Amino acid sequence: MKEILSMDNVSYSYRVGDEESKRAVDGVSFTLHDGEWIAIVGHNGSGKSTLAKLMIGLLFPDEGDVNIFIEKLTEDNLWEKRSQMGIVFQNPDNQFVGSTVQDDVAFALENNGVPFEEMLHRVYDSLAQVNMSDFLDHEPHHLSGGQKQRVAIAGALALHPRLLIMDEATSMLDPQGRDEVIRVVENLRCKKGLTVISITHDLEEALLANRIIVMNKGQVLAVGTPKEIFLRGVELKTIGLNLPFALRVSGLLRKFGMELEGEHMTEEELVNELWTSHFSK
Amino acid sequence: MDISLQQVGYLYGKDTPFEKRALQAVDVTIHSGSYTAIIGHTGSGKSTLLMHLNGLLKPSEGVVQIGDAKISAGTKTKGLKAIRRHVGIVFQFPEHQLFEETVEKDIMFGPMNFGVSEEESRRRAHELIGLLGLPADVALKSPFDLSGGQMRRVAIAGVLAFKPSVLVLDEPTAGLDPRGRKEIMELFHQLHIEENLTTILVTHSMEDAARYADNVVVMHDGSSVMSGTPEEVFGNEEKLSSYRLGLPRSVKFQRDIEKMIGRALPGLALTEEQLAKAIAHAATEVGDR
Numbered sequence: 001m002k003e004i005l006s007m008d009n010v011s012y013s014y015r016v017g018d019e020e021s022k023r024a025v026d027g028v029s030f031t032l033h034d035g036e037w038i039a040i041v042g043h044n045g046s047g048k049s050t051l052a053k054l055m056i057g058l059l060f061p062d063e064g065d066v067n068i069f070i071e072k073l074t075e076d077n078l079w080e081k082r083s084q085m086g087i088v089f090q091n092p093d094n095q096f097v098g099s100t101v102q103d104d105v106a107f108a109l110e111n112n113g114v115p116f117e118e119m120l121h122r123v124y125d126s127l128a129q130v131n132m133s134d135f136l137d138h139e140p141h142h143l144s145g146g147q148k149q150r151v152a153i154a155g156a157l158a159l160h161p162r163l164l165i166m167d168e169a170t171s172m173l174d175p176q177g178r179d180e181v182i183r184v185v186e187n188l189r190c191k192k193g194l195t196v197i198s199i200t201h202d203l204e205e206a207l208l209a210n211r212i213i214v215m216n217k218g219q220v221l222a223v224g225t226p227k228e229i230f231l232r233g234v235e236l237k238t239i240g241l242n243l244p245f246a247l248r249v250s251g252l253l254r255k256f257g258m259e260l261e262g263e264h265m266t267e268e269e270l271v272n273e274l275w276t277s278h279f280s281k
Numbered sequence: 282m283d284i285s286l287q288q289v290g291y292l293y294g295k296d297t298p299f300e301k302r303a304l305q306a307v308d309v310t311i312h313s314g315s316y317t318a319i320i321g322h323t324g325s326g327k328s329t330l331l332m333h334l335n336g337l338l339k340p341s342e343g344v345v346q347i348g349d350a351k352i353s354a355g356t357k358t359k360g361l362k363a364i365r366r367h368v369g370i371v372f373q374f375p376e377h378q379l380f381e382e383t384v385e386k387d388i389m390f391g392p393m394n395f396g397v398s399e400e401e402s403r404r405r406a407h408e409l410i411g412l413l414g415l416p417a418d419v420a421l422k423s424p425f426d427l428s429g430g431q432m433r434r435v436a437i438a439g440v441l442a443f444k445p446s447v448l449v450l451d452e453p454t455a456g457l458d459p460r461g462r463k464e465i466m467e468l469f470h471q472l473h474i475e476e477n478l479t480t481i482l483v484t485h486s487m488e489d490a491a492r493y494a495d496n497v498v499v500m501h502d503g504s505s506v507m508s509g510t511p512e513e514v515f516g517n518e519e520k521l522s523s524y525r526l527g528l529p530r531s532v533k534f535q536r537d538i539e540k541m542i543g544r545a546l547p548g549l550a551l552t553e554e555q556l557a558k559a560i561a562h563a564a565t566e567v568g569d570r
Contacts, residue, residue, distance in 0.1 A: 042458075043430075043458040043460065043461070044428055044429050044430035044456075044457060044458045044461055045428035045429070045430065090456055091374065139299065142293065142299070142301060143324070144323040144324035144325075144328070147323055147324055168456060171455055171456050172373075172452075172455055172456075173323065173485070174322045174323050174485040175485060175487070175527050176322055176525055176526075176527065177322070177323055201456075201457070201458045201459060201462075203459070237460075240458050240459065240460035240461065241458065241459055241460070242459035242460070242463075245530050245534075245553070248553055249531075249534065249553055249556060249557055252553055252554060252556075252557035253557045253560060253561060255557070256557055256558060256561035257561060258560070258561050258564055267530075267533075267534055267537060268537075270534075271534070271537045271538055271541055274538065274541075274560065274564075275541045275542070278564040278567060278568075279541065279542045279563075279564065279567055
C-alpha cells in the first residue's frame with residue numbers, strides 16, 4: 001500500500017509565543033494509505049479543522065512535518081500537491097467563484113490547464129455524479145444549501161484528485177443528500193482508488209470509514225477501526241461525541257432489562273440479534 | 282401569537298430573467314404556543330418560507346398573518362418593526378452576523394435597537410451568557426476570539442435578548458458536535474415551555490422534529506403538502522418517501538423490528554427511549570408466553 005499522507009509529530013498554535021494559548025494541534029502523527037477512508041472525529045474546538053488546514057498547506061506546522069504523496073509539504077511544492085487534492089469545506093458559499101454551476105466546476109480545471117474538450121467532459125461527468133446535471137446554467141448562489149454543497153463536491157471531483165478531504169462537508173445536507181454524497185464518495189473510492197479523509201461529527205458517516213481518528217484538545221485520543229473506537233462508549237461521551245444509533249439503542253435496551261449478546265454497530269445487526277435471542281421463540 | 286399563511290406564493294427575482302418560483306400556494310397555520318417543525322428536502326422552500334414569518338420577504342401572492350398584522354401581496358406594509366420585535370429568527374450559521382467588539386455589546390445590540398435601556402440590556406446579556414452555558418468571562422471578549430460553538434451561542438443569545446414571543450430556528454445546530462447539538466435543542470425546548478414561546482424549527486433532522494415538535498409541516502417543491510402531529514406525519518411512510526423524506530431513525534427501526542417479528546408494536550416510537558421501551562415490553566410478552 002502506498003502512502004498518501006502522513007503527519008509526523010505535527011504541532012500548531014494560532015498565537016505563537018503566547019504562553020497562555022493552547023496548541024490547536026499538539027503532536028499529531030498518523031499515516032494514511034492509498035484507497036483508505038479515514039474519518040477524523042472530535043468535538044468543536046478539538047483541532048480537526050486546523051488539522052485539515054495543515055494538510056492542504058493553508059497553515060504550516062510550528063513543529064513536525066506534513067508529508068503528501070511521500071514528500072514534505074512546503075511552500076514551493078504546495079501548488080503541485082494541491083492539484084492532486086480535492087477539498088470540500090463545510091459552507092459552500094465561501095468557495096463559489098463561477099457565475100453558473102458549470103463555470104464554477106470548470107474553474108479549478110482552467111487553473112490547472114485542462115484542455116477544453118476534456119474540461120467539458122469532466123464538468124458534465126462530475127455534476128452527474130452528484131445528481132446536479134439539470135443545473136448547469138443555474139447561478140450557484142440561488143441554489144439551496146444542499147445543492148450548493150453537491151456542486152462544491154463536483155468541483156473537487158472534477159480535478160480527479162488522488163486525495164479528497166471533506167471538512168464537515170455533509171453537515172448541511174438533508175439525510176437523503178448526505179446518503180447520496182456518501183454513496184458517490186464510497187463508489188469513487190472503490191472504483192478509482194480515491195483516498196478519502198472526512199472530518200465529521202456524523203458518527204454514522206464515521207462508521208463507513210476504515211479507520212477513525214479521535215481528536216481531543218488538539219491531540220490524537222485514539223485511532224482504530226470504527227468498532228474499536230465505538231466500544232469505548234462512555235469515553236466518547238465525556239469528550240462531547242456520541243455513539244451510533246444502534247449502540248445508543250442497545251444501551252437503552254439494557255437499561256430496560258433486556259439482555260443482549262455482543263455489541264452492534266448497525267441497525268441491521270441489532271435487529272438480527274433481537275430476533276434470534278428474544279423474539280424467535 | 283397565531284401565524285397563518287394563506288395561499289402564499291413567492292418568486293425570487295420577479296420580472297427579471299432570473300425569475301424563479303420558490304413558493305406556491307402555501308397554507309400553514311401555526312397556533313400560539315405550539316412547537317412546529319418544518320421539514321422538507323433541500324430546495325423545498327423551507328428557508329424562503331421562514332423569511333416570510335417576520336416580513337423579511339413579502340409574499341408575491343397571498344396573505345401572511347402574524348398576530349394582528351397582515352402582510353399581503355401588492356400592498357404596503359406598516360408596522361414591520363413591531364412584527365420583528367415579536368418574531369426572532371435564528372438563521373443558519375447565525376455566528377456570521379456577529380459584529381460587535383465584545384460579546385456583551387453584541388448581545389445588547391438587539392434589545393437596545395428596540396428601545397430597551399442599556400442597563401436592562403446588559404443585565405439580559407449577562408443572564409443569557411449563563412443560560413447558554415458560556416463562561417462568564419466571555420462578556421468582555423471579542424466574539425471573534427471564541428470557538429465556533431461558542432460563537433453560535435452568542436449569536437443565539439443576541440436573538441433571545443429582545444425576548445421574542447415567536448422564535449424561528451433555521452437549522453440552529455448545523456455544524457455543532459453532538460453534545461453541543463443536544464444542549465442547544467434542550468435549551469430551546471426548555472425556553473419554549475418556561476417562556477411560553479411559539480417555536481418554529483426548520484430542520485433536516487427527522488429525529489429532532491419527532492422528539493420536540495407537536496406540529497409538523499412538510500414542504501415539497503415550494504408547497505405545503507402535509508401537516509399534522511408527529512404521529513400522523515411520521516406514521517405515513519409512503520407519503521413521506523414520495524416527498525423524498527425518510528423516517529426518524531427510531532421509527533425506521535421500529536418498522537424493521539415489526540417486519541421481523543410479524544406484528545406491530547403499539548404506538549409510534551418518536552424517540553430512542555420510546556423505541557427501547559416498546560421493544561423491551563414486547564420481549565417480556567414473548568418471554569411470558
